[in-house]
Amino acid sequence: MPTKPESEVMDRPAAEAAGTAARGFISVRNLKTYFEIRGSVLDRLTGRDAGTVKAVDDVSFELAQGEVLGLVGESGSGKSTLGRTLLGLAPATGGSATFQGREIVGMGERDLRALRAQMQMVFQDPHAALNPAMTIEQSVGHPLIIHKRAKGREEIRRHVAAALDRVGLSPPETYLDKYPNDLSGGQKQRAVIARAIVLDPVLLVADEPVSMLDMSVRSKILQLMIDLKDKLNLTYLYITHDLATAKFFCDRIAILYLGRIVEIGEASAIYEAPKHPYTRALLTAIPDPDPTRDIPRDLPRGEIPDAAKPPFGCAFHPRCPMAFAPCGWEIRDLRDLLEARWAGMAEEAHQAERALLGTIEAPDAPEPTSRLSAAPGATGEALLALLERIRNDDPAEPFWTGVKAMRAGDGCVEIDWHPPERPELLDLGAAHAACHLHNAELRARYGKAG
Amino acid sequence: MTEPVVSVRDLRVYYGTPRGPARAVDRVALDIAPGETLGVVGESGSGKSTLGRGILGLLPEGTGIAGEVLYQGRNLVGMSKEELRHMRGPELGLIFQEPMTRLNPLLRIQEHFEETLRQHHPKLDRDEIRRRALEALGRTGIPPTRYKQYPHEFSGGMRQRIMIALALVLKPKLLIADEPTTALDVIVEAQIIRLLADLKKTSGTAVMLITHNLGIVAEACDRVAVMYGGKIVEEGDARKVFANPVHPYTRELLRSTISLETKSLHTIPGAPPSLITPPPGCLFHPRCPDAMRVCALKAPIEQRLEDGRRVQCWRHGPAEAIPDGGTEPLEREEIAVANEA
Ligand SMILES: Nc1ncnc2c1ncn2[C@@H]1O[C@H](COP(=O)(O)OP(=O)(O)OP(=O)(O)O)[C@@H](O)[C@H]1O
Ligand SMILES: Nc1ncnc2c1ncn2[C@@H]1O[C@H](COP(=O)(O)OP(=O)(O)O)[C@@H](O)[C@H]1O
Ligand code: SF4
Ligand code: SF4
Ligand SMILES: [Mg+2]
Ligand SMILES: [Mg+2]
DSSP: OOOOOSSOOOOHHHHHHOSOTTOOSEEEEEEEEEEEOOOOHHHHHTTOOOOEEEEEEEEEEEEOTTOEEEEEOOTTSSHHHHHHHHTTSSOOSEEEEEETTEEOTTOOHHHHHHHHTTEEEEOSOHHHHSOTTSOHHHHHHHHHHHTTOOOHHHHHHHHHHHHHHHTTOOSTHHHHTOOGGGSOHHHHHHHHHHHHHTTOOSEEEEESTTTTSOHHHHHHHHHHHHHHHHHHTOEEEEEESOHHHHHHHOSEEEEEETTEEEEEEEHHHHHHSOOSHHHHHHHHHSOOOOTTOOOOOOOOOSOOOOTTSOOSSSTTTTTOTTOOGGGTOOHHHHHHHHHHHHHTSOHHHHHHHHTTBOOOOOOSSOOSEEEEEBOTTOOHHHHHHHHHHHHHHOTTOGGGGGEEEEEEETTEEEEEEOOOOOOOOEEOSSEEEOOGGGOHHHHHHTTOOO | OOOOSEEEEEEEEEEEETTEEEEEEEEEEEEEOTTOEEEEEOSTTSSHHHHHHHHHTOOOTTOEEEEEEEETTEEOTTOOHHHHHHHBTTTEEEEOSOHHHHSOTTSOHHHHHHHHHHHHOTTOOHHHHHHHHHHHHHHTTOOGGGTTOOGGGSOHHHHHHHHHHHHHTTOOSEEEEESTTTTSOHHHHHHHHHHHHHHHHHHOOEEEEEOSOHHHHHHHOSEEEEEETTEEEEEEEHHHHHHSOOSHHHHHHHHHSOOTTOOSOOOOOSOOOOSSSOOSSSTTTTTOTTOBGGGGTSOOOOEEOTTSOEEOOGGGOOGGGSOTTTTSBOOOOOOOGGGOO
């Protein structure tokens, strides 16, 4: 059933682009990058597909020249895959991504290679990014040879020296013949950046460029990236899980969760008034050296789930403290609830509860009613009584908002669910966010206060 | 004051390198009280892990160590390997940064607990092991339903919880956690820090939390020791140190930490000192904005301030040890860009 949110759902391309028309430098529309994951030998023999990881799932955004867009999310949210897809390093499954008007999705390797001279990547781990057997001159000069930009030792050396100088490795002569092992972490990352800029690219995809570095070195590398942006007129896609550095560095921020953008907007708006509970959680979790602040208590529970089996409805619902009826409650959430309960329980009490419960089978797709089987010998009534008791112990637990009704059946409990709704990005003015809390109609239907 | 769990006195640790001995820990003194959380912070290479491993007697073969690590009246330095192994676990526990490299991928969680508990309590039967293991796991949020699973079936955060449970099951008096959250995502990191803080409250175990993240220390620690070039340059109540750092290095490190409040980037010029050929005088003097003439000549003498804080910086005296003209600002060469970190 279509639902009408408090602010109009925009027509799809516009809604998902979530940017202004002037941004045509990079334009990403409904981009998808899926990975088939191979299961066991048996799965392959029986032709069963172990599953698909939707690493990037229907992502759209625009990036203007000279802009810094932050892609922020926990590990496994798809940030790197998105960056790699844009550079043609991971094949897109669908959708479109254009760079200065040219379509990247489906582009041949030859064209991609030419394009990559203009789009470069800086990786998280500077130790792994540099070949330990190559001198800094060889590493930084490598792209010049690959792209036939310079001929002869002299010319290559001139280009490399200029790049090293730009990144603060000066005088360059002291570094040309060094090996990565001779350099500190920060110096290595400077060398990696030198290699990325040696071809004069226009776009840098920086994948966690400072997260492996010491705090005191981070600000130096960030400062360097800011200086380079101005000097070389660069555009950045800054991938990070750290909202503190992103706040400093980015003009706009896109928050990713399990392959989807859950919030996107101007950086100032995201930090001043985050609209998505996940954005709020990321902000709360940042350790702050302010001595008056205590450990955050209102953290989301659990961790980012298996991307091959994403939760129904809103993918964030198992962890979301604000989640309510339409957010996608399912039998897996009941399993999590029981496990969390048992983790704090005395052995006998836990065994007594567990003895009532059969195996929990989770369906692949949402179903209106789930059957939770009782253990052999236990009755549906006894199992229902247990569930009721659990509910009474903690009625505020969001899981119960998703349960429409429960009744005892023959050796089972039948649970009716409120139908899961997948949140779409809604235009909320300064930002777009995909969360039912901003959908007045759903809130009214399920009596969600606030 | 209550008897400290561990007292470190004049601890020195040297690693042999082709270019000579590297003084990774240099005359460190430290007390850890029962049930307190001590944060140890400093840049990479400042000696935090070496200090932690030195306390536990876990340094690699051939490492030079001198000084005292006093535990229940006995000096752990110089104790035989066999004796130390007995102390570790029931008395002194350790949690590492990379849980996956410490959990055996071929063993179930159950077997990890059996191995750990049997090593120190050979008489325990299976039921008692299970009871203690599930209790420790429960306190770290791991449900009993997963007792028989293998490490790879757990997420990164859960593996770190299992590591913590494995350390706690022996009820150690002191737990040394070396960058326990560095490999984790922010939200999970905050969950683990919160867990460590809660466990400290309920179990009375003292925790030494090694991290390069000042934010974590500010949120989770009672006291903090700031390391620079193998020395503790400032040590005191965490809130006081963060609200009002008295050592220039602590101050600069705090200023260069990027947080949500950061309005402009601040950096400390230069790089940490060589531990093989350290600069003369105060190790921080080549980078210190407050450096005076005396700083390049004599190593500062540790002072205790009124609020109980310890600091090694000539700005805090003793005045009588400073030669005439020693308080003049230090003129010096520009820091060579080549020495930038
Ligand atoms: N086994 C070893 N052999 C030689 N030198 C070592 C050894 N282990 C550590 N060091 C050196 O000792 C110094 C202190 O190292 P340590 O690992 O204790 O510092 P840290 O503060 O924990 O740094 P990080 O944050 O990088 O872990 C460094 O210069 C390091 O290179
Ligand atoms: N080559 C691959 N094959 C299978 N799964 C992959 C591959 N690359 C990434 N993934 C999966 O895609 C999801 C997103 O990964 P990634 O883009 O690396 O996220 P992030 O950079 O945010 O950590 C994860 O679940 C990851 O396991
Ligand atoms: S839709 Fe919003 S409220 Fe519901 S689970 Fe997702 S983030 Fe939470
Ligand atoms: S002793 Fe001198 S150089 Fe060292 S921290 Fe104090 S003022 Fe700076
Ligand atoms: Mg990544
Ligand atoms: Mg270390």
